[in-house]
Amino acid sequence: MSGSETTGGEDPSHGYGGATPMETAIWRLRSRGCWTDAAALLTPRAAEPAVALERAALLIERCLYTERGWAEAEEALRAAEAVARTDEERGAAACERGYLAYASTLLGVRDRADEATAALGRAAALIGPSAEGRPLLDYRRGLIAQNIGDSPQAARAAYRRAHAGATAQGDDLLLSSTWRHLAGLALQEGELAEARHGFAESLRIREELGYLVGTAPALTALANTETEPEAGRLRAEAARLFRLLGGVPTWLAAQLTPRPAI
Numbered sequence: 001m002s003g004s005e006t007t008g009g010e011d012p013s014h015g016y017g018g019a020t021p022m023e024t025a026i027w028r029l030r031s032r033g034c035w036t037d038a039a040a041l042l043t044p045r046a047a048e049p050a051v052a053l054e055r056a057a058l059l060i061e062r063c064l065y066t067e068r069g070w071a072e073a074e075e076a077l078r079a080a081e082a083v084a085r086t087d088e089e090r091g092a093a094a095c096e097r098g099y100l101a102y103a104s105t106l107l108g109v110r111d112r113a114d115e116a117t118a119a120l121g122r123a124a125a126l127i128g129p130s131a132e133g134r135p136l137l138d139y140r141r142g143l144i145a146q147n148i149g150d151s152p153q154a155a156r157a158a159y160r161r162a163h164a165g166a167t168a169q170g171d172d173l174l175l176s177s178t179w180r181h182l183a184g185l186a187l188q189e190g191e192l193a194e195a196r197h198g199f200a201e202s203l204r205i206r207e208e209l210g211y212l213v214g215t216a217p218a219l220t221a222l223a224n225t226e227t228e229p230e231a232g233r234l235r236a237e238a239a240r241l242f243r244l245l246g247g248v249p250t251w252l253a254a255q256l257t258p259r260p261a262i
Contacts, residue, residue, distance in 0.1 A: 026058075033213040033248045035062035036069075039076070049089045052080040056096055064103040065213060065249040073100055088133065091126030094119045095137050102140065106147055107251070113148045120144060135165025135174060142181065156185050176205035176214070180221060187225065196225040213248060216241040220255050 022041065029038035035058045042055040056076040062069045077096055084090045098119035101112035120141050127133045142158030145151045163178035165171075183198025203218040216238040223234035239256045247253060 026054075028210075030058060030061070031209070031211045031213060033065065033245050035059060035065075046079060047083060049080070049083045049085060052076070052083050053089070053092055053096065056080040056093075060096055060100045060103065063100065064107070067107050067109070067250050070104065070109065087126045088131060091123045091131075091137075092133050094123035094126065095133065095140060098123060098144070099140055102144060102148070113144075116144055116148065132169065135162045135169060135171060138162035138165060139174060139178060139181075146181070146185070152185055152188065156182065159185075172205050172209060173211060173214075176202045176209075176211070176218070179205070180218065184221070192225055196222070199225060212241060213245060216245070216256075217249060217252055220252060 026038045026041055029035070029041075039055045039058045042051050042058075045051040046055055056073065056079070059069060059073040059076045063073050077093070077100060080096065081090075081093045084093045098116045101116035101119060104110050104112045105116060120137065123133075123137050124141070127137055138158050139162035142155045142162060145158055146155035149155075159178050159182050163175065163182065166174040166178055179198045180202040183195045183202065186198060187195035199218065199222040203215070203222055206215045206218050219234045219238035219241070223231045223238070226234060235256065238252070242248070242252055242256055
């Protein structure tokens, strides 16, 4: 499970489309914002560490996109922590623990910033520098640095590590998120061309993957680098997808509210 979102302009899967019918079904449900249904498909095998972790990750992602389901996500995460046996499994569970605490802090549900930092630090001690889960961990440490620690330089360094790792592993969805957040930092620094390129790459990847739930935020982000009428076209398409998915992600609503005429 990889990839992420943030309200600052945000998202995750081991394989897009999947090698088996089950993986394909889970990806299709997840990409359309049906996290509960996707998690339900995993319930019969939830005693297996990898399956328990994937189930928890789906429910945590639902929290970030819908701002609800916190108790279910916490319960699933505790179950994943309980069945973890190896350092890699424990590190992956700690990474999800940090992400859940981060989401709670970011969305103003409860301040769990210290827990998020501690959990990702624990994950870093358990997940080796060349391990499969390291790029996702680096990415999430970047989120903490940017949105909680207010340290854009540390965030950029973490995103770049994650970007390189996602490229090496062929993790396209995570790559779409690193493109997006590096572009967001570039936009803050007034590097418009660099920001436009990064947001465009993020959007391209998400459209190619069919990741509908993450496409509206990508369209909105790119619109912030364009002039009219292109900016309006992008926002209109984002609003269409937002309505199609039942108002998810919830935090995008404020960005898609029509601006009053002056």
